[in-house]
Amino acid sequence: MAEYRIDDLARAAGTTVRNVRVYQDRELLPPPRRQGRTAIYSDAHLVRLRLIINMLERGYAFAQIKEMITAWESGRSLGEVLGLEEAVGASWAEEAPRPVTVAELRKKFGKQFSPANIKRSIELGLLERRGRGFVAPSPQLLDAGAELVALGVPLSAVLDLAEQLQADIDHVAGALVEVVREHVLIRPVPGEDDVPYYSEVLQRLRPLVMSALNAAAARSAERVIPEVLGDRLVELLERTHRPDQVS
8 A cells, every 4th residue: 555745645636735734624634644743645545635626626615525425434434434445546556666866867868868858757757756866656667768768769759659658548448447337336236335345346447457458458569560560671671682783
């Protein structure tokens, strides 16, 4: 389970530290765990925060949100509520974020590690600032980008690709999850078992989505790579084996 300081929590939810404190003062957001003088928030807090933001965008007032959340929680144990919220907000990544120094990034990307590319990498969520260095939320994406640059692809083009790739994956993953929402989450749940039921659905959905995306990406690569590179390889072969022209 991920842990967040208040600024990390606000950034992950797309809001401000001030708003987080306001929601907490209004008793919409549960208090954080204290570690010395530091407030530590969990995935459950992130899910609750996103829920609050969603309801505010739909036009609900603070009092209405608090009333609805309280009514939903009534009759359920704290463990059930937190269990569902943590299941919703748990990270799907199979890799841990990795600290990276400025020196490491300059070694990977050379002169292309410019202020403009740094800014864009942060905006895309590929890097996060941590003191004098950075954290790569997905080291695999960072390494893939470095390998493309090593092959000769400009870093600006790699960042364009990362943005497009994320949008495409969001669309595909969203379509898969929408099928589950449409055919599974609207199904009537017998008795008072709705919280355990949805927790189980989420636990089963995570590996299903990852497996489907990985398998689809592998099959797509098998088709696309030969199609894209085939003509170029044929051209190279023809050039290599072309008989000398007789003058």
